[in-house]
Amino acid sequence: MPESSPSRRGSRLTVDDWLDAAMRLLISEGVGAIKISRLCRQLGVTKGSFYWHFTDIAALMTALADHCRRVQADAMETLEGLGSLPPVERIRTMGVLVSDTRRRSVEAAVRAWAETDPHLAKSVIALDSTVFDVAHDAFMELGFDEQQAHARATTLVYVGIGYMAGSEHLDIATDEDKRILVEILTRI
Template sequence: MTAHPARPRATKDMWLNAAYDLLICDGIEAVKVMPLAKRLNLTRTGFYWYFQDISELHAAMITRWESRNTAQLVARCRKQAISICEALFNLMDCWLDPALFDAPLDLAIRNWARVDEGLSRRLAAADAARIGAIADMFARHGYTAEQSEVRSLTVVYTQIGYISMQVQEPPAERLARVRHYVELFAGSAPADHEVEAFLKRHR
């Protein structure tokens, strides 16, 4: 008799990770218990050890997005910096390091929010928190309230455009452009040592 490999031991994170994969690839309509169970080679009853229902899984997915993207972006904005250019480079780390900001997840959440009114409200709150954190960053470096607001909107809307259009750039080209985005957003050119420190983090 052929021995079958043992099924992997289920964990809550296994179900959540599988849901993440389905959300990214196929949208929220694909995130159902049976497809998740098949993906994990587990029985559907195992799902209910960790989640009361699919709505509870959805809530956990949204919480993961808020902590993985919005919370980390806000933290980068609050990171200590000598100049606005250094502060902007700290923020730009998010766009180049998936560990700091998950762009595919952000796009999937935005698409999901089109059909979920509650999530749409949470997305609006997340965008407001991001815009507010970036505006505060500009204000700390001497910009007026109006300048801070408009510059923060420019930063956020530029990145949302990148995400929504799913722009694909050679990594070296995108990295080379960042200094010019920083100059555009700040209204002044970054110092050479600030550029070098940023590039060194991503080489």
């Protein structure tokens, strides 16, 4: 991804423009890559534009962390909304959600950042707990006992985390791979 873009001097940037640019750097290179000078180059503006919106880099990072927490909260709402689906369809849909390229990239970047940000870590833990709860409920509805439902839900959570972490380095799971995984996990 090119770091510079056409000059924005003819239009005023918004806070969302800055957050989008910071998110692109977070996804592509990690939290350490987010610097005022890099963002200004990427957006084609001067540092004065940055300081119009933020007092310093810490203020931008706070706004970006808040944005990431909202993304995590939206993901939890989406998962909680799956409750009306039949249990196997719920599990399949969770696989579709984690397979979405943009969602996977954002989630992997947020997880990496959460390793050093305790507040962000709380939202990652909350999302993982929601994934577990939704999966656990689905397995219970399928007739598994508590121990089996717990083991299968735990497996699904860790498969999802591993998929996000490893998908940059491994072949993407095919639809058939996902189908087989759901079949294995839901087989009584």
